[in-house]
Amino acid sequence: MNVTDKSLCTAAAYEAFGLRLSKNQLVIALAGNPNTGKSTVFNALTGLKQHTGNWPGKTVLRAEGTFVHRNKKILLVDLPGTYSLLATSADEQVARDFLCLGRPHAVIVVADATCLERNLNLVLQVMEITPKVVVCVNLMDEAARRGIKVDTEVLSRELGVPCIPTVARDGKGLTELKDAVLDVARGVIVTSPRQVSYEPYVEQAAARIESRIRPYLPGWVNHRWVALRLLEGDMSIIKAIIDHLGNGSEQLLLQEGSAVWAR
Amino acid sequence: MTDTILPLSQLPKGASGTVKYLTAQGQVRRHLLDLGLVAGSRIESIRRSPTGDPTAFNIRGAIIALRNEDADQIFITLDKTMEGKNECHR
Numbered sequence: 001m002n003v004t005d006k007s008l009c010t011a012a013a014y015e016a017f018g019l020r021l022s023k024n025q026l027v028i029a030l031a032g033n034p035n036t037g038k039s040t041v042f043n044a045l046t047g048l049k050q051h052t053g054n055w056p057g058k059t060v061l062r063a064e065g066t067f068v069h070r071n072k073k074i075l076l077v078d079l080p081g082t083y084s085l086l087a088t089s090a091d092e093q094v095a096r097d098f099l100c101l102g103r104p105h106a107v108i109v110v111a112d113a114t115c116l117e118r119n120l121n122l123v124l125q126v127m128e129i130t131p132k133v134v135v136c137v138n139l140m141d142e143a144a145r146r147g148i149k150v151d152t153e154v155l156s157r158e159l160g161v162p163c164i165p166t167v168a169r170d171g172k173g174l175t176e177l178k179d180a181v182l183d184v185a186r187g188v189i190v191t192s193p194r195q196v197s198y199e200p201y202v203e204q205a206a207a208r209i210e211s212r213i214r215p216y217l218p219g220w221v222n223h224r225w226v227a228l229r230l231l232e233g234d235m236s237i238i239k240a241i242i243d244h245l246g247n248g249s250e251q252l253l254l255q256e257g258s259a260v261w262a263r
Numbered sequence: 264m265t266d267t268i269l270p271l272s273q274l275p276k277g278a279s280g281t282v283k284y285l286t287a288q289g290q291v292r293r294h295l296l297d298l299g300l301v302a303g304s305r306i307e308s309i310r311r312s313p314t315g316d317p318t319a320f321n322i323r324g325a326i327i328a329l330r331n332e333d334a335d336q337i338f339i340t341l342d343k344t345m346e347g348k349n350e351c352h353r
Contacts, residue, residue: 035325084297088290115324118299232293 016244017102018056019064025073026185029098031126032110033119034081037138039063040168041110042078045178060094069178072186077104083118085125086234093236099129100237101244103220105185106132108177113143113150113165127161127193129225134180135163141170160192198228206231212256218245269341271306272318272334279307280339287336299323300337 014021021027032038043050046065055062063078079098080091099107109126111119116137127133137152156163162180166173183189197203209227217223221241229237274280282304287295299322300306307321317328329337 033325083299084294086290086293086297088294112324118323118325121297121299233289 014102016056017098018053018062019075019077019102021075022073025066025075026105026182027075027077027103028181028185029077029079029102029104029107030110031079031095031099031107031122032081032136033083033112033122036081036110036112036119037168038078038081038110041108041136041138041166041174041177042076044168044171044174046076055094058090058094060090062094067178069182072182074182074185077102082122084122085129093240096129096237097240097244099126100222100225101240104130104132106134106181108134108136108181110136110138113137113139114146114148116150116155123159124194124196127159128196128228129222131161131191131193132184133161133191133193134177134184135159135161136166136168136173136177137163138166138168140165140173141167158194160194162189162191202231216256217241266340268338270335271320271329271337271339272331274306274308274339274341276308276311276318279305279342281305281342283338283340285337287333291333291336295333295337298327299325305342306339 014027019027030038030042032041042063042065046067049067050063050065052061052063054060060080065076065078067074067076077098079095082089082092082095084092085096085099086092098104107126107130109119109123111123123133123135135155137150137155140150143150150165152163152165162184164173164177164180166177168174180189184191198206206224206227209230210223213226213230214223217226226237226241268283269280271280271282282300282302284302285292285295285300304323309319309321309326311318312328316331318331318334319326319328
């Protein structure tokens with residue numbers, strides 16, 4: 001997925017999220033659980049070049065900032081801290097919609113090295129939506145103090161995406177993080193994210209739904225992921241797609257979605 | 264000896280247990296699972312609000328408050344040592 005077709009709909013997609021891009025700017029999303037030092041990472045990367053506001057139509061705070069790395073202009077969009085991308089709260093919905101429909105060039109997921117296990121749930125969920133993920137394993141100093149060693153090389157291999165150890169508070173590892181993000185965003189590093197595979201009956205049902213909704217979705221939306229959400233009975237994803245993309249086939253999409261829901 | 268299974272809402276303050284299963288369904292179930300409440304998770308009762316609801320729990324290194332209504336749908340076994348500590352304290 002995510003073949004970069006530089007069509008008009010790209011700009012439209014960003015606009016729907018209230019983002020204005022300058023030329024050749026890369027969009028990077030910053031996701032993570034609450035209390036992982038996500039804001040520290042954001043501040044460390046963007047410095048004072050920040051802008052805060054709200055997500056369009058939501059009372060959810062958004063921060064965005066810019067920085068330049070290796071002569072490349074980057075717009076960093078801070079997503080709300082969440083434990084999952086289930087869309088049961090406004091925060092989760094904003095994070096999910098942006099990852100699925102906002103077309104970021106790459107996503108940084110900040111994870112807390114002191115309790116990595118609980119953070120990996122979100123990492124896997126993000127990797128289900130997009131392969132362009134870099135994991136920032138933050139609070140490495142705190143983990144070391146508690147006798148926790150995180151082997152980020154093994155973690156990178158297991159997850160199939162770059163995992164960079166950082167201590168954002170002290171600025172440690174940020175250059176490596178920026179390098180990795182830029183390489184993933186520009187396709188220099190091609191990731192192979194570990195995919196969650198479900199029971200055969202779930203996979204079969206998802207594949208059936210996928211084939212039915214395919215005609216109504218743009219190619220860059222992750223069809224399998226949308227199918228899995230519909231299988232869970234989550235119609236809000238269809239509404240989000242219509243809100244953000246409104247491409248004329250919404251009625252049909254809505255019908256297909258409802259048909260799945262009804263069964 | 265078989266461990267008795269009790270709802271999380273009955274875990275005394277300061278005590279810890281291990282999640283056995285969830286009876287919650289649908290979105291509530293998914294949300295609880297996403298918070299780290301899967302079979303085998305250690306959970307510790309940290310403090311209770313003055314009215315007795317909600318209660319704050321340490322779940323895999325994060326302190327999370329749950330309503331009794333939701334904690335009723337999570338079933339656990341009590342850990343042997345009452346002062347059992349979660350390895351992943353914040």
